[in-house]
Amino acid sequence: MEETAPERDTAQAGTGSAAGRAAEPLLELSGLEKHFPITSGLVFKRQAGRVHAVDGIDLTVHAGETLGLVGESGCGKSTTGRLVARLLEPTGGSIRYGGRDITHASRRELRPIRAEIQMIFQDPYSSLNPRHTVGGIIRGPMEINGIDPPGGRDRRVRELLEIVGLNPEHYNRFPHEFSGGQRQRIGVARALALDPRLIVADEPVSALDVSIQAQVVNLLQRLQRELGIAFLFIAHDLAVVRHFSQRVAVMYLGKIVEIADRDSLYERPRHPYTHALLSAVPEVGLESAPGTGPRERIRLAGDVPSPIAPPSGCRFRTRCWKAQEKCAAEEPPLVRLEGNREGHLTACHFPEAPTVHGRDVVLDPALA
Template sequence: MTEVETVAVAPPERAQRRELLEVKGLTKHFAVRSGLVSTKQYVRAVDGVDFSVARGEALGLVGESGCGKTTTGRMLVRLLEATSGSIQFDGRDITKVKGKELRKLRQEIQIIFQDPYSSLNPRHTVGTIVAMPFQVNNIKPPGGVKKRVQELLELVGLNPEHYNRFPHEFSGGQRQRIGIARALALRPKLIVADEPVSALDVSIQAQVINLLRELQRELDLSFVFIAHDLSVVRHFCDRIAVMYLGKIAEVGDRHQIYDTPSHPYTKALLSAVPDVTKLGREGSGRIRLEGDVPTPINPPSGCRFRTRCWKATEVCATEAPPLSIKPTGGVAACHHPETY
């Protein structure tokens, strides 16, 4: 990926944190039927997740495909109903809000989707797409909708004169900028970015990341940044939460996570990131996990990572480790954390 600027938004100090979002025990189970007798089972996509996001902070949510990070993001914006748990946003519980209250909430929480083309209606012009939030919420911005839409297009680096063009006339990076402009239309406080650069060419990824960073600084935005590209997360996010099989394995600031990870899974995940300084050398540090990720229909007892962990002992099978502070300073769910 093209090099990204290394200047980042400073994370709020722990003593001065003003929480915008607090997630507690968030769970999402999907019912499935299997077998000749049609037995009802549940996919535990998200199974008791806890984290928080401060005002002006970017929290990265990372993990392997299928770990539940996208499902978590969709519950935050209420595209999916939570099975249990709570989502506290700006001091109020939004887990069950509906109707007018939900429409008002979506003025404050927006989402940027992974695929910048499928998330845009190909039959609508850019102007219509970006203006949609104003129409849905019956909002009339000062100076009119067209003027505000053109201001948003300029804000994300697009030509305001392209107001009447269609999505297919733009490149992938430009289409993602259109999606970002739409998300910013109602001046939200929190944006859930669901792998916003994974569908883009690597030469464009840095441009979009730098744009999001500039917008974060200018508009005092908070982000839940969902991604599997650990290098992107390292540049953009203040803190990082690592998910495995529907649960949080570790949470910490980016220096702790990348330099001294506490959880063995985090260490294995980071070891898979290519390092040109170690190519071709013996003992490069790559950790190869054995076996497949267990099914979320019937996850392992105790620690969910134990079936692939080289540190697993009997206690890992009988007791689920709680999230607790470890010697490295991070918060991890592990009976045998890394100590360095």
């Protein structure tokens, strides 16, 4: 199915519902960039190039929702998370949180905001100080921010341990006495210590066994339901992202190539890269479903280009089976395609026809 002219979406990355689009986003990234300089020379250093880790992305996260951010390793997902938490200084673009521009806010200005934006790190082993007790690790954010909860900090530590499913009496133990899954729960408890509104979860389950992954993801879902926390959920496991996220953004070589609500993206991917990623996800029982055959597996040719010298135009064109001259000459904007009113945004000159399990989907003529 051939698409007609694309239609720009002024809402950037809306939730797909009228109510969601009407509310002001809790977090809004606009044209966000992070370039790391490459220097040469031992004495007289000079800049020899730049790594385009994040290169002009637009994203929104609304209160209480989970936005999944997926892509291959090295595409800029973790750098994006660290920019949101202001652990890195942006090169360009803007970060707005709660309607306030925090792109270049000073440490003093960021102090009250940091309490509302917390982070769960990927490695549960290196992210906890081995010299501190679990109680000291969870109590630390409260001490730094001068917060004295009712009943005292130790009581709050025990409450948080119980919330994440650990024995409150173990607050005097050290991290090495816990398993990987338990350590990650400690990291979650630390992130909850300041009652955040937004948590950046950077590959929070990738270092865990499959059974432990399910426990941690279910814990995060329960906390979101009970506390109304928004998540920027960074992962490369598409099955986990589908289980946890309401919307999903796909990233490739520092760029966002597709954003949609979970069901729309997984069932009707429009960007060739998204199509290739989803084709690699094993789905038990898909081949035996009535009216469907085996899903086509797409093997991408070549390697991911270097972020030091990304390709011109569309960055995916060097591996794309649909690439044409226009793809090298023009960078495709992230737009809402004509005939799509669900907030499904795609950055492709020649988007895929909407399919479900490899079968073409016929759009409503009123939308075409």
